[in-house]
Amino acid sequence: MGIRYLTAGESHGPQLTTIIEGLPAGMPLVAEDINTELARRQKGYGRGRRMEIEKDMVEITSGVRHGQTLGSPIALVVKNNDWKHWTKIMGIEPLQEVEEEEIKRKVTRARPGHADLNGALKYGHRDMRNVLERSSARETTVRVAAGSVAKKLLSLVGVEVVAHVVEIGGKKANPLHHLSFKEIKEQAEASPVRCIDSNAEKAMIAAIDEAKKNGDSIGGVVEVIATGMPTGVGSYVHYDRKLDAKLAAAIVSINAFKGVEFGIGFEAARKPGSEVHDEIVWDDEWGYSRKTNRLGGFEGGMTTGMPIIVRGVMKPIPTLYKPLMSVDIETKEPFAASIERSDSCAVPAAAVVAENVVAWELANALVEQFYSDRFDTFVKEINEQREFAREF
Ligand SMILES: Cc1cc2nc3c(=O)[nH]c(=O)nc-3n(C[C@H](O)[C@H](O)[C@H](O)COP(=O)(O)O)c2cc1C
Numbered sequence: 335m336g337i338r339y340l341t342a343g344e345s346h347g348p349q350l351t352t353i354i355e356g357l358p359a360g361m362p363l364v365a366e367d368i369n370t371e372l373a374r375r376q377k378g379y380g381r382g383r384r385m386e387i388e389k390d391m392v393e394i395t396s397g398v399r400h401g402q403t404l405g406s407p408i409a410l411v412v413k414n415n416d417w418k419h420w421t422k423i424m425g426i427e428p429l430q431e432v433e434e435e436e437i438k439r440k441v442t443r444a445r446p447g448h449a450d451l452n453g454a455l456k457y458g459h460r461d462m463r464n465v466l467e468r469s470s471a472r473e474t475t476v477r478v479a480a481g482s483v484a485k486k487l488l489s490l491v492g493v494e495v496v497a498h499v500v501e502i503g504g505k506k507a508n509p510l511h512h513l514s515f516k517e518i519k520e521q522a523e524a525s526p527v528r529c530i531d532s533n534a535e536k537a538m539i540a541a542i543d544e545a546k547k548n549g550d551s552i553g554g555v556v557e558v559i560a561t562g563m564p565t566g567v568g569s570y571v572h573y574d575r576k577l578d579a580k581l582a583a584a585i586v587s588i589n590a591f592k593g594v595e596f597g598i599g600f601e602a603a604r605k606p607g608s609e610v611h612d613e614i615v616w617d618d619e620w621g622y623s624r625k626t627n628r629l630g631g632f633e634g635g636m637t638t639g640m641p642i643i644v645r646g647v648m649k650p651i652p653t654l655y656k657p658l659m660s661v662d663i664e665t666k667e668p669f670a671a672s673i674e675r676s677d678s679c680a681v682p683a684a685a686v687v688a689e690n691v692v693a694w695e696l697a698n699a700l701v702e703q704f705y706s707d708r709f710d711t712f713v714k715e716i717n718e719q720r721e722f723a724r725e726f
């Protein structure tokens with residue numbers, strides 16, 4: 335048994351909700367653990383005006399008592415401040431008559447690159463607002479809320495996760511292998527684009543400004559690093575138990591993410607095996623480890639105990655001030671898409687989302703493998719596995 339969660343909520347509806355199930359009882363958890371992550375997701379250079387409206391704060395409505403998990407489902411709620419501007423358009427009750435406002439705000443012009451047209455064709459929505467409200471990355475707020483609970487669990491068993499931005503709009507950060515995990519974390523946090531290379535940071539900011547000025551959008555690459563995972567977590571025995579595969583799915587499930595790499599990633603296609611695989615070493619203090627970490631912490635769908643390094647690529651934001659041609663589903667006429675507001679680049683914010691979805695999968699893998707209804711015995715099981723691996 336692992337942990338699972340569902341989310342509900344529309345981008346301009348009253349609130350977002352997540353229900354998390356399967357966490358052991360007795361784990362410390364307070365709203366502050368979640369709010370810290372929500373605030374991190376809201377930062378990041380390149381976002382549009384919506385982030386000025388929202389101040390995401392969680393309300394824990396069940397599953398926690400006096401700062402500890404109960405073992406029962408945990409429900410988390412984040413209100414949308416913007417809801418007050420949308421109460422009529424997003425109303426739950428049926429409309430009595432076709433209101434002027436409703437006609438004005440009906441979305442019939444599909445944006446290339448967004449979910450609008452496919453969603454309309456799938457569900458039969460003639461007002462594509464019914465699609466965009468849920469396909470919006472506003473939902474990543476509660477994915478981060480769920481991820482922050484996972485991050486809390488991980489931190490209590492010695493696993494840390496951080497994300498930083500390695501590329502925006504073709505501007506690449508230099509690989510900074512000499513930095514410690516702590517330095518990466520601090521420098522990413524201090525950077526408006528979550529980049530730890532100050533020269534690249536300047537170039538990324540300039541690229542975002544340029545894209546914004548041109549009414550365009552840009553994407554990039556984020557890297558998530560996780561340290562402290564015990565060895566042998568995940569499995570090789572079946573496709574749906576491979577932990578690297580689960581991480582890949584988690585990353586590509588983030589809105590606008592199109593690809594994943596582990597360690598040296600696609601570079602492995604261009605190198606001989608002797609320059610890809612990591613040599614195995616042993617010492618009596620730590621047991622087994624690898625001389626290098628080119629495979630990014632995975633062999634055979636299981637953790638090697640080396641840092642997990644996973645990168646995800648985010649395409650540019652689809653909603654553009656600079657119009658692309660599309661078709662109006664009412665008139666079938668071509669039109670040049672125009673918009674009210676949008677992000678020009680959400681890569682830094684998406685890095686925080688990536689960090690949290692990776693944390694979720696790692697926590698889930700630990701709960702599946704070391705399951706206990708009690709948090710104290712769960713921790714004990716993990717530590718015993720670490721000890722076992724050291725002495726093996
Ligand atoms: C943090 C974040 C913010 C985003 N902001 C916007 C936005 O302002 N406008 C937009 O059109 N898409 C935005 N997107 C991307 C769309 O949500 C995404 O492209 C859309 O859901 C279609 O899914 P797909 O790109 O995965 O196919 C954002 C994505 C993320 C992760």
Ligand SMILES: C=C(O[C@@H]1CC(C(=O)O)=C[C@@H](OP(=O)(O)O)[C@H]1O)C(=O)O
Pocket residue numbers: 345382383384385388469470471472474475589675676677
């Ligand atoms: C609301 C968030 O991101 C939104 C994601 C998004 C999209 O289409 O994905 C479109 C924009 O929504 P709006 O049109 O309301 O400004 C973003 O602001 C958020 O990240 O919290």
